[in-house]
Amino acid sequence: MTDEVRYYPLDRLREFTARVFAQLGMPDADAGTAADVLAASDSRGIDSHGVARLRAYLDLFRAGRMNPRPSIRVVRELPATATVDGDNGIGLVVGPWANDLCLAKAEAIGAAAVVVRNTNHYGIAGYYPLRALARGLIGWSMTNSSKLVAPLGGAERMLGTNPIAIAFPCETELPVVIDLATSAVAFGKIEIAARQGRPIPPGWAIDGDGNTADAPDQMWDGGALLPLGSSRDAGGHKGFCLGAMVDILTGVLSGANWGPFAPPFVLTQPLPPRGVGRGLGHYFGAMRLDGFLDPAEFRRQMDDWVRTMRATKPAPGSPGVVIPGEPEWKAAAERAVTGVPLDPAVVADLRYVSRQTGVPFD
């Protein structure tokens, strides 16, 4: 299918996305914000979280599962904290709103943490630390999500892939951007193996009985992804701990649904058997560099850090150490020239979205 991939300029995808969101009833400014979040994902090579998801957002709006004009508000607050209620808005708008609040609080007093409930999927976790970077801050971002991952020792889905992201500025090197799901692999890797008709290696997933899944459909049919570390021997309990940490900070602390009760992202998934809160949950944190160290000194040290890590003696057969964020910066530079490659299934989805909304695509 590689030869069928088509390239689209990022700006055109962003504009299409913004017009679609506006057509779905979102205020223009919100539609632009949401389009920016998806475009950041497409730009950075994280194809699963960009326009490839537009149809799923459309479906959720059409089914009345998300509120296109939310009244986002702070429901609890201290100088360095807040809980935001997203009024069931799209996470691509609620997330940036709450993250901006967190950044403003950190700018005022040095550091802050803001949690969000009654929200929905917010795109790539790494988008939010990039906004912090643009304001000279260190930013954290985490979210819970619909269940896909088994706790270590368990045989069923109980947690989302619950990502953690944080970014650090450098002086002349590109910023270090960390954005990782707390599962061993992304669900997208299972999908790719399925498309290619390949088996999946041990350590990725289990079937519905809790045994190692060898084929992608064994995971799909009631199986689950494994937490980072995969097995007891190799630290799979640590991956579970990290997924749990994210679930508690984003879901429990905010008053959102947590664990297996997080609402599903696609209409084909069943609703959870009970609600324990409102919507999904996010967590944002922010810190002023000058609350800790001279910012110029920090950035110089980060340059040294990046170069030191890059100079690590490579393992046999390895191209060497990859600095966190480097592949995404490379993709962004390439895609600024080539445009964003979309595979035929995504193009077909966008044409469907175009027909449904009347917004021209191509």
Added chain:
Amino acid sequence: MTDEVRYYPLDRLREFTARVFAQLGMPDADAGTAADVLAASDSRGIDSHGVARLRAYLDLFRAGRMNPRPSIRVVRELPATATVDGDNGIGLVVGPWANDLCLAKAEAIGAAAVVVRNTNHYGIAGYYPLRALARGLIGWSMTNSSKLVAPLGGAERMLGTNPIAIAFPCETELPVVIDLATSAVAFGKIEIAARQGRPIPPGWAIDGDGNTADAPDQMWDGGALLPLGSSRDAGGHKGFCLGAMVDILTGVLSGANWGPFAPPFVLTQPLPPRGVGRGLGHYFGAMRLDGFLDPAEFRRQMDDWVRTMRATKPAPGSPGVVIPGEPEWKAAAERAVTGVPLDPAVVADLRYVSRQTGVPFD
């Protein structure tokens, strides 16, 4: 060797430790604090980080590598932040001092982050969130440490095992306590395999050429531990990202030594080729529950969270899901009755410490 294990009451070990530290020149209050941190480790079953390390601390003091009477001070501060200079004190004193500062700041304005430079090993990361819990706060703790772990794709030690800890209170269930090294396995697991003359499984470590280490001594002789996730296929880059995050937050942000330049914990390890800061680095964070949610509601939801996760269908051959912190609470309850089991090598070390300091042991 199991039958040679001897049991010692925790209070007796704590008192011995405090007297040793005082004998080494520490003020009595500091000696008591340091002994508390080690005792927490022995109580909770983390045998590697308790009195088993007393001899290494003695060696560092005797070699003039640590300052027994540090002037710990804040060198930079905003309402929600601080950088603490530990004046090259023992981490078991500097850590609690800085953590307490962080807790006080969070109590005042809802959340805070405090980093520390010019410090040394601070015991178990999980000790600090337990202090936060005792004051009704959520606490984070991280530290860097001397190099043992290769970045994914690398063939040499560049990072410490760089732990992350955080804890959450419940209403009637025991608190959820997360405390994990960002390596696939602890160095202690390599030591145990060596004692038992067993090989080590793939995914734990590499040898000095960067190939999989099958025997413990292949790791020792210039090899390295692997990051959590172990291989590219199973998410080893994520473990590297987590180790990097801890290294940057604790080491770079505080002005401490980072990465391969972190000072060694034992005298037999060579000093790093250059210094890039002062001592080791820690990071503490704290958050008031009521900055986000009604604390009673949070604790009730946490009870539900714990019971829900515990009720996960178990995988075949597994006793089921282990709640983070549960094994440590169980150890603490058992050891309150049985005392702390010490193996003969540790008892011999403590007798050595006793002879060196004149503090009676047994």
